[in-house]
Amino acid sequence: MAPGRRGRIIKRTIAIAAVVALSLTMEITGFLVSPESERPEVSYATLHAMVPLVFAACAGVAWAIGPSPVPARLMVLFPVVWIPLPFLRVIEDLGWLWPLLYGVHLWWGLLTGILVLLYPRGDFGDRLARVLGAIALVASVSYLLGTVLLAEPPAALCDCAPNPYRIIDAPVMAGVIDLGYRFIGVVLALVISVRFLVRWIRGSVPARTVAFLMPLALLAWATTLAAQAVTYAANATAPQVLATVSLVAIAxxxxxxxxxxxxTRNMRARVADLMRITREGADRGLWAESLARTLRDASVRVYWWDEERGRYADASGDPIEHDPADRNGDHSLLPVASPTGMPIALIRHDRVLTDNMRLLDGVSSALRLSVDNGRLRSEIERTLEQVRQSRARIVEAGDEARRRIERDLHDGAQQHLVSLGMRLRLAANQARDRGIEPLGVELDGNIAMLNDALKELRELAHGIHPSLLSSGGLALAVPELAGRCPVPVEIDVQAEGRLPEVIESTAYFVVAEALANVAKHAQATRGWVRAHLVDHTLELVVRDNGVGGAAPEGSGMLGIADRVDAVGGELTIESPAGSGTTITVRIPLGATD
Amino acid sequence: MDETSRPLRVAIADDALLLREGIAKVLEGGGLEVVASVGTGEELVEVVRAGGVDAAVLDIRMPPSYRDEGIVALESLRASGSTIGVLLLSMYATPEYALRVMGAGSGTGYLLKERVSEPQTLVRAVETVASGGSVVDPEVVEQLVHRTRADDPLARLTERERSVLELMAQGYSNGGIAQTLFLGLKTVETHVRSILQKLDLEESPEHHRRVLAVLTLLGAR
Known part of the structure; x- marks a missing residue:
């Protein structure tokens, strides 16, 4: 756990403990100093004391899981201003204190109202909410000022010391402020409740079932507040039942x-699930279903952008209905676009979800991510396919170049040197005919050198491209290769007819390289080459009984593996130390045309 | 007509004009008569079918596909019943080709092209195949003899027997072998019998069969 986070948790715990202690102190001392005749029933007093405790406890939870710390701060402040009136008796001698406490003893209403306005995201959602909040704040501050500057000691509550802040004696004005504040409070509470109720009723069924607690509590609170205000104004004592309901509603x-x-947090967890689906690449048909599950809104539709036709259509390709957004004002549309601004999809969802922008943000991010993933995936696949094809072409071009070079050597340099040898022989014969024996001997030496050069050239040309492979295929070329290997090699080639040139030459170079390794590194006494056609696939196995331990990344083998890969084949090397080496290559014949 | 006095009539097929002319010159220098000189195997087959040809010298690689047109021409000649001597020339000493050439029947030969700078070798080879004998280039034989084998039958032969075997494979008759190795004919015959026995080969009265058998043995794996 990060030290900053731990510090924050400690601070919050201390704050909660402090306000709980303060609140309990006020409740208990207030109860104890009240004369017995004025004491409320113990059960009511207990309930009254429980309310701030509930707020403090909820503050702890809200801090832990809420998206914003503001609601939790309001909740933790609540016990401070939840001042039991009997507590005034405790401080009745402190003339400087009681007017202040009396000035804020109704502020819990302000906190509660703002809390409701902040629901659920922790900020004022719209202008109306801000206006209502501002009115409540101004009214509360005015009430505090009015009380501090004008209030006489409330005789019914305590034998308080005179108010030292009092500037003029205006009891009527003080009464007006007192009543006015309560009136404004009731009106605000009613407006907030009604606004909330309307939103709730207009919400879809799933949205309503989830958030039913809040409006119920609000309604109860507002009604009891109104009732209390009326009884207060009428200077009557509120019935005990009303007071009890009110406390429960507030709590x-x-x-x-x-x-x-x-x-909401749970919703975000479901968005996280959605992200998982995204990563695994769900197809379009499943998206609407997953979204409906995530948003708990069965009316969700997803329309995908059809780039060709320039319109949105659902997963089955049906174009978007005429006005999908709003037939009865129940639905909103959420456009999802790629970072470059290309439209991706349109999500039609219950209007209520608009209040939960974070959730919708999560959903559209998931969708964007999914589409981006899909696009990247197909782009990579396309690129890979191009690379594969170009690599195959490069290999084929390389083979073709080798064949051409060999043919050029054969038809050019080699022929010329052969006929040069012939001319030299004629010249030597003529020299001897004319009795110039030393010249004849000289020319004989030149012919021998020429023949050595021809032999080297022959080997070179053979290495570039074995003509036997072109004319006889693997069936002839592989035995010839094996014949050149100093280690005895058993051959088993069963490939009837001719294979595609590029596959033949790939197989040939595999065998050539593998046998070269057998000769150079394996210390083997025996080798095996097997080439079979199985299910339209050329299966090539080169095996020896040598020391094993061949590294697959040996430069020669790497080049061979690349070649095999380029024609769509696969190469495996098994070379356990001491148990020989087996190279297996499988090349599908259909891989190249 | 006097058989011995009449020169052998030879047809040449090679796509390289320079070589064709050179070969013709060498053969004519050796007392042979070059009656035709063409650029493809198919043309050569037609020339031979038209008659008046005792032997043919062919390049193996010729148009149209530059693969094994020479051998194909030989096989088509043999298939149509022609028994004229056919000598194939190749840039490469390829045992597999030599075996195929020998397999086509008697009176065939396989030589490296560069042998044209040894007029005697070339002329004698043409004469040999024309008379139904077999010729295999020494380099091919060398390759075959030096091929490694799991169960090397040649290990059972003596040094001298090996030398005799190499000449057998090249198409030499017992007399030729005796002459080349400076041995008596009887000695050579003894060696040959011993070799054939050790290699589990049947003594064949037909000369080219012996060559083929030896080559096959050497080439077999």
Missing amino acids: SIPVSFVAGISH
Whole structure:
């Protein structure tokens, strides 16, 4: 765990512990100093004391899982301003303190309201929310100022010391501010609740089932708040039941909040699942299904961009319906485009999901990634195929060049040297006829040198391209190769008819290189070459009984492996130390035309 | 007509004009008569079928595909019943070709092209094949003898027997071998019998069969 994170957790734990302690202190001391006749019932007092504890606990959870720390801070602040009125008696002698506490003792309403406005993402979603928040804040600050500057000690609550901040004696004005604030609070709570309720009702079935707690809590809170305000204004005592319901409603708000963000988190986990599907390359038909599952919205449709026709169509190719977005205002469209701006797809989803931009961001990223992956994959495959073909062409061109060089040597240099030898012989004969014996001997020597040169040239030409391979194929060329190997080699070539030239020459060079290794490195006493045609595949095995331990990356073998690869074949080398070497090559005949 | 006085009538096929003329000159210098000189195997087959040819000298690689047209021409001649001597010339000493040439029947030979600078060898080879004998280039034989084999039958032969075997493979008769190695004919006959016995070969009265058998043995793997 990172030290920064651990520090943060410690700080948060201390903050929660501190506000819990403060809140309990206020509740208990307030309860104890109240005269018995004024004490509330123990059960009610306990419930009242539980509310800030619920907030503190939810703050801990919200900090741990919430996308933003703001809601958690509001929740942890809640116990501080959840001031039980009996507590005023405890501090009744502190004239400088009680007006301040009295000024903020209704601020829990402000915190709760803002908390609801921040639901679920931790920021004000729209302008209305910001306006409502601002009104609540201004009203609360005004109430605090009004209370501090105007309030007389509330006789019903305590025998408080005089208010030292009081500037004028204006009880009517203080009463107006008091009532006005409560009125604004009730109105705001109702507006927020109704707004929330409307959004909830307009949401799709899946969206509603998930978030049903919050509006219920809000509604309960707003109604009880209104009822309380009315009874307060009428100077009557609220019925105990109403007060109890109100407390439960308030306490359920942070619980709803935490439940909501935990649900969102769950959604993100499902997006992560979606990412996994993405990585594995799901096909288009499965996408809509996966999305519906991820978003818990069965009405999800995915329309893919058809580049050829320049329109969106679903996975089965049907073009997008006329106005898919909005028949009854239930659906929104989410366009997904590649980083270069090319359209990829259009996701039609429940409008409610628009509130969850992070989720939709996740979904569109997953989709983009999937399409990009697919595109990259096919691009790589296409490139690879081109490389394969060009490599095969290069090999064929190389073979062709070798054949041409050999033929040029055969028809050119070799013929010329042969006829030169013939002329030299005629010249030597003439020299002898004329009795110039030393010249004849000289010319004989030249002919011998010429024949040596011819022999070397012959070997060279043979190495470049064995003419026997062209005329007789593997059936003749492989035994000839084996005959040149100093190690006795058993031959078993069963390839009826001729194979494609490039395959014949590949097989020939494999055998040549392998036998060269047998002769040079294997210390073998025996070798085997087997070439069979099995199921339209040339199977070539070169084996020896030598010391083994041949490195596959030996330069000669590497070149051979490349050649085999280039014609679509595969080469394996088995060479355990001390147990000989077996080189197996399989070349499908269909690989080249 | 006097058989001995009439010169052998030879047809030549080689796509290289220079060589064709050179070969003709060498053969004529050796007392043979060159009656035709063509550039392809097919033309040669026609010339021979037209009659009046005792022997043919062919390049192995000729148009159209520059592979083994010479041998194909030989095989087509033999298939049509012609028994004239056929000597094939090749840039390469390829045992597999030599075996194929011998396999076509008697009166055939296989020589490296560069032998044209040894007029006697070339002329004698033509004479040999024309008279139904066999000729195999010494370099081919050398290759075959030096081929490595899992169970080398040649290991059973003595040094002298090996020398005799090499000449047998080249197409020499017992008399020729005796002359070349400066041995008595009886001695050579004894060696040959011993060789054939050791190599499990049948003594064949027909000369070229002996060559073929030896070559096959040497070439077999």
